[in-house]
Amino acid sequence: MTDSMPAVAAQPPRTLFDKLWDAHLVVAETTAAPALLYVDLHLIHEVTSPQAFAELAERGLTLRCPERTKGTLDHSTPTLPNAADGSVPYPHAAARAQVDRLRENAARCGVELFDLDSPARGIVHVIGPELGLTQPGMTIVCGDSHTSTHGAFGALAFGIGTSEVGHVLATQCLLQRKAKTLAITVAGELASGVSAKDLILHIIGQIGVNGGTGYVIEFRGATIRALPMEGRMTVCNMAIEAGARAGMIAPDQVTFDYLAGCPRAPKGAAFEAALARWKLLPSDPGAKFDRELQIDAGQVRPAVTWGTHPGTAMVIDGLVPEPQDAAQQRGIDYMRFSAGAGVLGEPVDVVFVGSCTNGRISDLREVARLLAGRKLHPRVRMLVVPGSAAVKRQAQAEGIDQIVRNAGGEWREPGCSMCIAMNGDLVLPGQLALSTSNRNFEGRQGPGARTMLVSPATAAASALAGCVADPRAYPDTTPTAAALAAEPVVGQTGALA
Amino acid sequence: MKPIRRIVSASVVWPRSNIDTDQIIPARFLSTTERNGLGRYAFHDWRYRDDGSVNPDFVFNQPQNVGRSILVAGRNFGCGSSREHAPWALVDFGLRAVISAEIADIFRNNALKNGLLPVVLPAAVVDELLAHPDWSLELDVATRQLRLPDGRCYEFPLDEFQQVCLLDGVDELGYLLARTEAIQHFEENRNAC
Numbered sequence: 001m002t003d004s005m006p007a008v009a010a011q012p013p014r015t016l017f018d019k020l021w022d023a024h025l026v027v028a029e030t031t032a033a034p035a036l037l038y039v040d041l042h043l044i045h046e047v048t049s050p051q052a053f054a055e056l057a058e059r060g061l062t063l064r065c066p067e068r069t070k071g072t073l074d075h076s077t078p079t080l081p082n083a084a085d086g087s088v089p090y091p092h093a094a095a096r097a098q099v100d101r102l103r104e105n106a107a108r109c110g111v112e113l114f115d116l117d118s119p120a121r122g123i124v125h126v127i128g129p130e131l132g133l134t135q136p137g138m139t140i141v142c143g144d145s146h147t148s149t150h151g152a153f154g155a156l157a158f159g160i161g162t163s164e165v166g167h168v169l170a171t172q173c174l175l176q177r178k179a180k181t182l183a184i185t186v187a188g189e190l191a192s193g194v195s196a197k198d199l200i201l202h203i204i205g206q207i208g209v210n211g212g213t214g215y216v217i218e219f220r221g222a223t224i225r226a227l228p229m230e231g232r233m234t235v236c237n238m239a240i241e242a243g244a245r246a247g248m249i250a251p252d253q254v255t256f257d258y259l260a261g262c263p264r265a266p267k268g269a270a271f272e273a274a275l276a277r278w279k280l281l282p283s284d285p286g287a288k289f290d291r292e293l294q295i296d297a298g299q300v301r302p303a304v305t306w307g308t309h310p311g312t313a314m315v316i317d318g319l320v321p322e323p324q325d326a327a328q329q330r331g332i333d334y335m336r337f338s339a340g341a342g343v344l345g346e347p348v349d350v351v352f353v354g355s356c357t358n359g360r361i362s363d364l365r366e367v368a369r370l371l372a373g374r375k376l377h378p379r380v381r382m383l384v385v386p387g388s389a390a391v392k393r394q395a396q397a398e399g400i401d402q403i404v405r406n407a408g409g410e411w412r413e414p415g416c417s418m419c420i421a422m423n424g425d426l427v428l429p430g431q432l433a434l435s436t437s438n439r440n441f442e443g444r445q446g447p448g449a450r451t452m453l454v455s456p457a458t459a460a461a462s463a464l465a466g467c468v469a470d471p472r473a474y475p476d477t478t479p480t481a482a483a484l485a486a487e488p489v490v491g492q493t494g495a496l497a
Numbered sequence: 498m499k500p501i502r503r504i505v506s507a508s509v510v511w512p513r514s515n516i517d518t519d520q521i522i523p524a525r526f527l528s529t530t531e532r533n534g535l536g537r538y539a540f541h542d543w544r545y546r547d548d549g550s551v552n553p554d555f556v557f558n559q560p561q562n563v564g565r566s567i568l569v570a571g572r573n574f575g576c577g578s579s580r581e582h583a584p585w586a587l588v589d590f591g592l593r594a595v596i597s598a599e600i601a602d603i604f605r606n607n608a609l610k611n612g613l614l615p616v617v618l619p620a621a622v623v624d625e626l627l628a629h630p631d632w633s634l635e636l637d638v639a640t641r642q643l644r645l646p647d648g649r650c651y652e653f654p655l656d657e658f659q660q661v662c663l664l665d666g667v668d669e670l671g672y673l674l675a676r677t678e679a680i681q682h683f684e685e686n687r688n689a690c
Contacts, residue, residue, distance in 0.1 A: 026683040027676060033658045036676060038683055048580065050530035055670075064680070076528055094528035101530045145579040145603060159579035161607035162532070163669070171673040173680055177656065209515055210573040210599055243576060245602055309515050309576070327514045327571060420524045429547065441519040441577060443542050 013284035016250050017181050017216045020156040020281075024139045026173055034175040040138040042069040042168045043124045044111070046076055046098040047422070048143030052166035053105040063109050064172045070133060071106050071113040073099050074123045075422050079385050079412035088116060091424030109169075122388020122414045125149040125356035129233060130390055132262025136251035136278040141168060146356045146438065148239040152232035153259075154251035154281050156216070159240065179245040180290035182215035186223035188297035193472040195366070196231030197358055197436065197455035199223070200238040201303035203295055205313035212244030215291065218283065219249050223297040229258040230362045237357045238438055241310040250282035302471055304343060305440045305453045307331030312440075316458065316470050317344055334442055335450050336432075343452070343468050349431035351382040351463040352445070353456055354412075355419035358436035359387025361394050363456040368400040370460035370474050371407040377466025382409035383425060385417040409463070421445045434462045500666035501612055504593045504636040506566040510627045511556050514571035518578040518604065522586040535582055536589030557590075566593040567634055569626045573597070575604025575615075584611040594636050596643070598623045609659050610669060616653045618643065638663050 014022070021037070029035035049071070056062070063069065076095035082088055090096040099116075106113035114121040120131055125146050128134040136154035141147060143165045150157035164174055184203060204211070217239050224232065232249050239247025256275060259265040266274045301315040308331040314321070322339045323329040332339055337346075353359075353367050367384060376382055384404045386392035392414055395401055401411045418425040419437035421444065427433040429448030436459050440451035454462070457471035464474075526538040543555045551558055568587075574597040575583065584607045587595070594614040605615045614636060618626075622643075626632070635644040636653075638660060643651045661667060 023687075027679050031657055034656070036673065036679065038680070038687070047527050051532045051581075054530070059670075061674075092528065098528060098530060143579055143581075145577065147579075159603055161579055161581035161603065161610065163581060163607070163610040167670055167673055170670060171677070171680060172684075173673055173676075175658075175669055175673065209576055210601070213573070213599060213602055243573070243601055309517065311515075325514065326512065330513070422524050422528060439517075439519070439577060441517045443523055444519050447523070447525075447542055448547065 013287040015181050015283040015287045015289060016154060016218055016248055016281055017156065017179075018287070020137060020139065021178055023137065024156070029177060034177045036173045037139060037176045039141050039168050039172055039174060040068065041128070041133055041140045042165075042172075043128055043140065043142035043144075043147070044069060044071045044102070044165065045124050045142070045144065046073050046102040048162050049105065049165055050098065050101045051162050052143070052169060053101075053109070055163075055166045056170055061170045063111070063169050066110040067112075068172060069111045069169065070128075071102055071111050072121055072124050072127055073102065073114070073116055074414075075416045075420060077116065077415045078423050079383075079415045079417045079425055081413060095423065119389050119393075122386075122390065123356045123359060123416055125233075125237065126359055126387035126391065129153065129229070130262065130388060132259055132265030135259065135265065135274070136255060137281055141174065145240045146237050148244070148247045149233050149237040149356055151236040151239065151246050151248040152229060153255055154248060154278065156246055156248065158246040179216045180214055182212060182217045182244070183289040183292045184217055184219050184295060185221040185292065186219065186295045186297050187221045188223060189226075190223060190297050190300060193457060194300050194302060195455040195457060196227055196234040198303040199297065199300050200235045201305070201310065201313035201453060202300045204238060204242045204310050205303070206295065207242055207293065209241060209309050209311035210243045212239060212242035215244050216246045216248060217242070217244045218289070219247060220283075221295075224249055225252060225254075228362065229254060230360045233360070234357055238310065241438055251278050252282070302455060302458050303453075304458065304468065305451075306335060306337055306343060308334055308440055308442045310438065310440060310453060313453070316468070317342060335452075344470065346432060346468045348377075348380055348434050348462050348467055350418075350427050350433040351380055351409075351459050352385070352418040352427075352433055352435040352437065353459050354383065354385030354387065354417050355435075355437035356387065356416070357419075357438045358456050359385060359391065359414075361391050363436065364391065364395045364400050365398070366456040367460040368395075368398075368403045370457060370464065370471065371409070372403050374407055374464050376408040376463050379466045380463045382407075382463045383412055383418055384409050385412040385425075386414045388414050407463075418445050421449070427451070434459050434468065498610070498612055498662070498666045498668060501593070501614060501663045502638050504566060504614060505633060506593070507633055508567040508569045508596070508626060508630050509556050509562045509565045510569045510630040512571045512627050515573045515576055516570055517576050518580055518583045521575065521583040522580065524578075527580060527582055529582075532581070532585050534589060535586035536591065539586040539590035562630075564591070566591055567596060567636070568592055568594070569596045569623065569630070571597065571627075572620070573599045573601060575608070576601040579603045579607070581607045581611070584608040584613045588613050596623060596626060596634075609662070612663075614638065614663070616643065618651055618653055622651050
């Protein structure tokens, strides 16, 4: 025996996911039982939480760590302003009841709730990051599949069911089997007019809506590193649309710079200490993934979907493919498209800009850049819905609300709105909607609604043209401030037809 | 949860792939604070026409399918949202098992917590089942086997823990609560993250 330092066993290289998994293991998994995984941050909203609180109340259980749960109101809430008497224009009593129930549950259980009048309110996956509640190295869950968004910060974040919401409320833990890992490495430069939304639609088009099932995806490579945080969130947001358990991106200086300005992120010495930990998170060189894929960003073009799931993505000037099975045929028929035909020039009824996918300030800036000084095609109804109260304030400070209104669009209060169409914001039967959201399932935006998923730029270009239009046809000009003063140009969109 | 050991039924076959959670229960029916009584909304926009009348073409509306408790569906059943309302609606509607070549991750987890058995089998087997809705299928949780009327058996994947939960009606929340000491130990000893 000697007094020398104990030998440190050489640890095999680990992925980002491995590191987060190991750091949150309360009980390791065995063949007989899953792991207990600790949850750092639990986000809740009014639709998927009431039954969980009821279950706890029935069993006489309390919250283990109320301070680790944060609530917001987003799915059922109207995006129209309050009435003159201050009343909230709920679409129906059931929506109001959900909101009231979350208020009661939060108050009774000591959970912080960002209520309708809170300056921090918004879509759950928009406010977590912007407040800095979302941090690298955390486990984050929510009764909402788009929780994968938070993985953009190097967090392990995924959607859970309502029973599991109850598990987390009562024990701060989940029973989990470790997922497999899929590395998607994106190299090359995104062309001008091509966004993170086009990239993730391209990826889902490549791997399919079940291509990620059973996996946690780590998005890597120079193209991902070059994306700002908001673009990274768009990419991770839609990991679930490929069926993945979660999407993740290793934290880097872009992440740290973003967090340094967030109100709930650590400050001062605490930030420096956190930074030291966060820098250890990226996958080690040589870390093994269960599966690896390469994506060439240079191949990505503005994308649209032609069918009724996000895997039906294609380039905007592509042709609807020949159906491979009855479901694809049904999708093409539902969309009223034809195999072998293009979609450019298809008349558009509704354009929706918003959601946890594309409701952030950079998305609204992109839309404003295209709308500035122009008018919507008269056929088009356009809703622009900020992802949060903070996004709304920032957009208004930049005059984006005025640009939208001057163009003929509707500027709304924050919420999920037409993405899930629970709050009265609906696409009517048969209408074609171009939507910056994440799902084009049959009826998703209203019974009989036909949805094409697009980027903010494609949404805006199509709103101007009155039909599916390529955003690259709009020159990159008109800074926002200058646009405010500019005369509206009517009929300029005809050039695209 | 009530134990589930064996499910025997002819099947309702719906070969459509990617049957998503908005088809299982459209989002407009999620405006509820209850988990019971959602069966009336299961596959709502397929069961009913736009004018509210029953759609006789939909599989679940066909007379021979009434009372059947196994759905055989196309690939990637349950993709989309995390809404547990989906299995709540299907169980309330009378389903006890879904067989598909692939079942989406969150839906599968939610189904297991609500007495709906998710059964994943090779595509060739599922295709055969899709062609034979009148076969009486037997799903045995204890042996993790699907038994066909001609005696053929196919094993389906089922986590040992989930199997015990189904067989014994183990309540996962109770299981977690029984590990409070380990959770406390973790909280007291973890490195900040």
